[in-house]
Amino acid sequence: MKALVFFEMKDGSPAGASLELISAAAAIGAEATAVCVAEADGVIYEDTVTDAITKKADGFDVILFAATQIGKLVTPRIAARLGGASVNDAIGLKVEDGKIIVTRPVFGGTALENLQIQASPAVISVRGGSFAAPETAPEAEALDNATESKTKITEVIAEAGEAVNLEDATIIVAGGRGMGSEEDFGLCKELADALGGVVGATRPAIESGWIPRSHQVGQSGKIVTPDLYIAAGVSGATQHLSGMIGSKYIVAINKDADAAIFSVADIGIVGDAKKILPLMIEEVKKRNK
Numbered sequence: 509m510k511a512l513v514f515f516e517m518k519d520g521s522p523a524g525a526s527l528e529l530i531s532a533a534a535a536i537g538a539e540a541t542a543v544c545v546a547e548a549d550g551v552i553y554e555d556t557v558t559d560a561i562t563k564k565a566d567g568f569d570v571i572l573f574a575a576t577q578i579g580k581l582v583t584p585r586i587a588a589r590l591g592g593a594s595v596n597d598a599i600g601l602k603v604e605d606g607k608i609i610v611t612r613p614v615f616g617g618t619a620l621e622n623l624q625i626q627a628s629p630a631v632i633s634v635r636g637g638s639f640a641a642p643e644t645a646p647e648a649e650a651l652d653n654a655t656e657s658k659t660k661i662t663e664v665i666a667e668a669g670e671a672v673n674l675e676d677a678t679i680i681v682a683g684g685r686g687m688g689s690e691e692d693f694g695l696c697k698e699l700a701d702a703l704g705g706v707v708g709a710t711r712p713a714i715e716s717g718w719i720p721r722s723h724q725v726g727q728s729g730k731i732v733t734p735d736l737y738i739a740a741g742v743s744g745a746t747q748h749l750s751g752m753i754g755s756k757y758i759v760a761i762n763k764d765a766d767a768a769i770f771s772v773a774d775i776g777i778v779g780d781a782k783k784i785l786p787l788m789i790e791e792v793k794k795r796n797k
Contacts, residue, residue: 509603511538512568512629514561515648516576517546522648525574525636525675530646532639536603538570544648554581560651562589568629570608575633575731576675583633593627597731599638599754613753618746636675637733637754674723678735679705682725682752685712686741686762686781693718695785696740702792708732710748726751740781744769761785 511533515522522544533540545560557578565571571586573579575597587594599620600611608625610632674680681703683696693713700707708725709718725732726748737755742748744760744767752758753772760773761781770776777784 509536509538509569510567511536511540511570511572512561512565513540513542513572514557514574514579515542515544516574516578517544517648522645523574523576523673525576525634525638525641527641527645528636528639529572529574529634530642532572532598532601532634533570535601535639536570536608540646541568542646542648543651545651545653554578554585556653557582558585558589560653561586564651565590565629571629571631573631573633575635579633583631587627587629587631590629590631591627592629592631593625594631595623595625596633598632598634601632601634613750615746618750635731635733635754637731674706674708674725674730675732677706677732679703679738680708680725680732680734680736680752680755681705681738681740682708682710682742683713683718683740683781684710684742684748685716686743687713687718688741688782690716690718692782695782695789699738699740699785699789699792702789702796703736705734705736708737708752710742710745739769739773740785742769743767744771 513529513533515526530540543564545557573583580596583596584594595610598610598612602609608630610623611620614621681696681700683693687693697707707723709723713719714721714724727750729751731751733754735756737752738759740761749772758773759775760769761777761784762769763780765778
């Protein structure tokens with residue numbers, strides 16, 4: 509079995525979960541060939557990727573993308589052009605009776621489904637954090653990106669704080685409605701800074717204007733898989749849980765002992781996050797001295 513693996517490049521290096529795709533290919537016993545498409549003005553266009561991969565796809569049984577915005581967009585397009593099958597947001601891959609079995613979350617992450625791929629090639633986007641990145645990875649072949657995109661980016665405006673990629677963070681401190689105010693939400697940032705992590709947020713915190721939307725974690729935000737996820741004042745709505753359920757260690761702080769967030773937490777603290785976070789910040793700062 510042969511796998512074509514797309515490395516999404518940023519500043520000349522594979523970005524996000526791209527490297528994990530080598531391990532995903534190995535999970536189904538596939539020989540991986542890595543390819544990339546150069547950025548154009550700091551942007552990777554879906555039209556360019558779709559055309560370049562379609563031209564390169566002959567002879568490959570599987571085509572793998574990271575489940576980023578670009579990966580999710582091009583996966584079904586490429587499958588349609590090649591007469592193959594597409595699955596987005598896979599978290600597991602295996603082979604049974606010669607068929608690829610894809611596991612992915614459904615119903616907002618509350619359940620998992622297994623899909624048997626019948627058509628070839630199988631074009632699959634894989635959620636970050638589902639596979640370990642290898643210590644070494646093959647050099648990616650740069651594909652022709654001469655296709656003229658139907659979309660043109662005229663200006664890119666970066667929000668303050670977007671320099672840190674939430675999806676690649678190893679430590680995230682996320683705040684929810686329970687933080688109460690923008691001032692108290694700042695405690696999440698203070699703890700994140702002390703831990704060397706970044707700040708995440710639920711939709712209510714975003715809609716309250718406490719932090720930019722680029723920090724939203726959840727089904728309509730970003731899917732994250734950090735080593736440590738601290739949820740402060742987060743109730744645990746299904747939409748949010750689906751975005752952070754893959755975190756390796758979860759600490760939840762909430763006044764409501766019956767909050768849904770405790771069902772996925774490794775450690776649960778019943779109490780007011782506005783009172784508990786300052787204690788945590790103080791302790792972390794002591795240990796950092």
